[in-house]
Amino acid sequence: MDTTPNDIIVKVCCETYTEEDIETSKKLVHGLCSPPDRYKKRRGADRCSSNMLDILEVLHSTPPTEVPMFASVKLHLPAVDLTNFDVSLCLQEVRMVRQEMAVIREASQDNFRLRSEFTKAMEDNARSVENMESELASLRAEVQQLRDIKFDHMKDVPISQECRSYATVLSQDKSAPPPTPRLTGKQRQLTVAPTTTLASSPARPSVTDGNSGFTQVRRRRRGKAIVGRASNKGSLVVAKPRPVEVFVSRLSVETSAESLTQFLHDNEMELVDCEKLVTRFGSYASFKLVIGKADSEKILSPDFWPSGILVRKFYQRSAPRDH
Template sequence: MANREVKINEFLCFVQNKIDILDDLSVVQICESNFKEIVIENGKSELYGLIPESGRCILRKGEDKKKKDIKDVIKVLKETPTATQPIFVAQDLNLLPPVTFDYIDVTRLLKDIVILKTELQSLRNDTVSKSELKDFETKISADLQNMSSSVQQLDKQQCVLSPIPTPSQKNSPKRLRKGIISDSSDKEKLTQSQRSDGYPSHSRHSQPSQQHTEPVRVPSYRDIALLPSTSAMPTRAPLQANITRQDRNNMHEDSFTLVERKKRNKRNNNMNGTAQQPSKLQVAQLPAIIYVSRLMKTTTVDDIKEHIREMKEDCIQVELLKQNYETSFNSFKVIVDQLKLSTFLCSDFWPTGVKYRRFRDSAAYAKKQLTN
């Protein structure tokens, strides 16, 4: 900011300060009406000279020369960063044109006002008023107070209903965990049983030395859950004796058996011998079949054999193939040694135009020869 140059030019000062507020059409109309053509042309050439990145200054011609020059100035000021632009000031403020409603598009202005009103209304709808916020805080505080009071009441009820063991019950080695009598009908049954046995209802307090009657105990869920496990222990023990050690390792705590995939034995692959020393063991030579086609109708089996002899090779058998339908050429099946297959499948072995390849049923033929 400190290195920016300060230049005096009323035209460039007006354009530089109004392009962020007004649209391009309004700026062009105001400058065209209030500035002379020579002023606009000089301001444009000065701007292009101060900003080298703007490119070449184009000299406009024609009737719309003033408008085109003003548009060029607006384009350069908008595309150039503000930090690299010089500061244009006005020496005579009377030369700066006023911005009146004659140069403003009222329709565009009204449209902007409608957009602002819509955004303001949506902002009001999304916000919460102070009264609503206060009511919400009051409701939350009331709910918290009710919750705390209910928790306190539950704690008091739990303290009242908790049983108080007597000294004889504390010293008993076979004492179980006492339950509580939750129903009034259970209390009445307890008093009736005491009276039928000849003991008054106040005998517990007046005669502590007499026989003490145990209170009625209501079984809990824990007691019920433990009953099957204790009753099934004797019958489960002999069954576990028959389980092997390997099955016990595969047994989890939740009585689930781990199922694992059986490992398959690796396939025995064939291996090839590499000994070079002479031996009585002779390797059997496997035959291979070659398909030879596109030969003249006059070509015979002897011609194929003679050609193979001329190439200083030999074959096992040559057979003329029977065509399923009439063709203009003959095809042959040549049976050779498998070790010489690469020689017979070479392009230099057969004349130009002859088609050759491995016979399609060569694998089945070799398998048949091995079985025989």
Template sequence: MATATKRSDTLMVSEVLAFVQNKLDTMDVISLEQICLTSFKEAELAAAKKLLADTATTAVRLVPRRGDGSMKRDLQDIIRVFQETDPDDIPTYVARDLYKLPPVTFDHVDVTRLLKDIVLLRAEIDEIRGKLEASERASASMQRELSTMRNADAAVAASPPPAREVQAQRVPVTASIATDTVSRRVNDPPPATYAERTRDAACPLRAAAPAPPRPAAAAPSTTRSQQEAAPAPPRPRPRPRRRRRAAPQAAPQVTLAAAGALAAPPRAPRNAAVDKDGFILVEKRSPRRRNRNKRGTAPAACSLKAATPTVDIYVSRIHANMAHDNIMRYVKERSVGRTEQPVQVLAIERLQSAKQTDFKSFRLRVPADQQKVLLDKDFWPAGIVFRRYREAKQTIKSPVTSARV
């Protein structure tokens, strides 16, 4: 399928329009009007305005001006067209006689505007310079803090082991520790938490100080054999829950680490049920959903029928001469063979734009199961814009142009 050529690819000869089209982006309107009024004749401006009206697609009305000041008003209409019209809808104007193009000298330049632009540019440069200096200061401060932290870590690594760790190295490792697991688990104080171990490692003075004695747990009144013989109370059956690997509850053994400290086993969460494989059952509560919608499954009755789900499709960039019947006939004929039955347009509505345009826009309401056909690029001609319709504040609906099938 050949792509549509733009109107801007067309070249037209007009010295007046070529000068205005090229200088409008670099000059202010007042200076441009002054140069054109002093360099071109009234007949040349009128001919240029007529050529622009015949070749450009614009919403600006180019009516002939008469009376005093008509030459200036014609030039203002030409400038307005270039300012308010899409550049793709205006041809590219060129000059055949280059001597007709007026020169731009300092007499036609507003020096005050240039000075204001220089002042604004200087202020922006000063602002960028200030932000750069603040960023450099922040970067230097972060580097100093990073070097301080590295020095502190090096000092902690080079410091001697704490006193309680040295004493732990002298404890003899015997075989009786492994056999006395139950008594040690009951009488020994609970191991230090992760926060306490991190705090002691970060502060050597606190780690070197002897830890205060913790109260020992009370010995159980029953023996181990009595505890094993007593039946365990029945536990409620848990609901299906996610399983997470638990830390093994190994017997506390005295081991010599690289620094000579006792390695504390990790602690399992409180009130955690551990199964025989060593997994912790973690329950994930599902959010409660109330008032759920339900759909009926009974056969369709004659007295009651469900409504067909529908969607709205936005179609734009349609030629101004096209009407509702043209669109509905195109959709019906184009959809033959794409679905089991042709697409049925339930409603069509003309959309009014807040700005004046040379094309039309419509909203089509079709069944939801047939929307894929209308949202296919191969379904619409080149240049047509389409998508799912969404409400916009700028859209003005016209109740008169609505038609239902």
């Protein structure tokens, strides 16, 4: 009664029992349960279904401990066919069983695959160990052969030849040439063989070392240069001095090459070129200036520039060397 729907109970009872049996059962339930509502006598064509609904309503409203219990003398069990069978519940259970079987099948396939992979890995490891053992045995045999060859060779060498030193050889053979002395790096640069003659170079003063037998060549010093100071005479024109390259940084990001050029012109500076450089960070601006030689001291003076600006000579980065 608690799990079966009311319409199914009503249909089964109306098809199984007569209207008089249902009416009698209704009176009996009302007399035993004493519901608050009065007894209603149903009329019409569907009074059998209405009486069954009244019976079910009284039984549901009665506390479980006060529901009367009946024993049938002549039990007439209704025939239960597929129309009154809960097929959805059975299908749900069958679906759950199928899902569990699929999970079990996948787990068994994974276990079989893992077992086969593990077996293959063990076989590969066993073959690798066998190969390493065979290689180790061959290496041991080669080392033993080398030891035997060395031992045999040491047997053939006389002890007198094996233990002779250079002093012993000199004492036995006095006609042997003296050993060549070792020279330092500076001596190698300043010494040449006594028989070497350079035809294209002028003669240089030399000093002969009687102990080693080599001739030491001294470098000739250049004469001291002078710079003219007289006024310009005739048609000689002095070359212009090389301009100075200056690096200026820590300027505002909005600073342009035109504004910096205007600043230099306003301060009577001879500007050759002004180039804006690519900075590592975008918080400041840097420039490369090319200034005349006469203004080099002025432009590198701290009093010429506003406070906080960094100025120094420009150094070109060297190209990376090829290794």
